[in-house]
Amino acid sequence: MTSAQPSSLDIDARYACARSLALEAARMGLDFYRQRDALTVEHKGDDLQDVVSIADKQIEAFIRERLTEHFPDDGFLGEESGSADLGARCVWVIDPIDGTACFVNGLHNWCVSIGLLIDGEPHLGAIADPNHDELFHGCLGKGAFVNDVPLKVSAATHVGQGVTATGTFHPRGKEHFIPFMEKLLAEGGMFFRNGSGALMTAYVAAGRLLGYYETELKSWDCMAGLVLVKEAGGRVNDFFRNDGLLRGNPYLVACPGVYPQLAAMIGPSLDD
Structure with missing residues (x-):
């Protein structure tokens, strides 16, 4: 560089x-x-x-x-x-x-x-x-x-105030999915998945979704959307650690009022 x-x-x-x-x-x-x-x-x-x-x-x-x-x-x-x-x-x-x-x-x-x-x-x-x-x-x-x-992210302060996208895939991390879902439902949250990580990320930036958690996501699924979330006032996790660009990583984007709650539900695996 x-x-x-x-x-x-x-x-x-x-x-x-x-x-x-x-x-x-x-x-x-x-x-x-x-x-x-x-x-x-x-x-x-x-x-x-x-x-x-x-x-x-x-x-x-x-x-x-x-x-x-x-x-x-x-x-x-x-x-x-x-x-x-x-x-x-x-x-x-x-x-x-x-x-x-x-x-x-x-x-x-x-x-x-x-x-x-x-x-x-x-x-x-x-x-x-x-x-x-x-x-x-x-x-x-x-x-x-x-x-x-x-675009502007949601002003919500609790997962019960809207819809959260979530998903998992088969290579790694799927064991964290059900525990997260149980916590989300226990807090009155609603879940959503449409099959496109890029669109779900864009929907967070647009305020349509409170947040989006994936147990593992590849960089090409989220790279464009990360900019949108940041510019719309949202928060993102450290996706690029441990060669995330090529390897992929756990992924969380959310509005500021809900990000800490979602991160706590996910736990340490978010930073694996």
């Missing part, structure tokens, strides 16, 4: 590119979605729930090609095609279709997520949901928005 400041980079150009590219990729995704019965779908390893389609691969290739064309010195990390130049100052972190299981099964809970790290910190992001005509986007110091409407 160099010692230069982010201001020496053309952040505005990258922010504009992320927004327009997310929308274009989402339109491509919608075309695939309308013809999903003809898609080839594969399973990743032995996990029957972790699927990838031809749409994921083609859309990521499209995004990667465009970013390389406009910002050839930037690094890249994508869910499907891996990483390149992770030591660069700017590293794009991409999920071409976040919510693939929903996508291939005809559920409208999927999106395109494009995030950018600058000097190792989330700096901007764009999350395009074509099924609901919503583009969530934000840039550090410039605010966060859905389309043109500013």
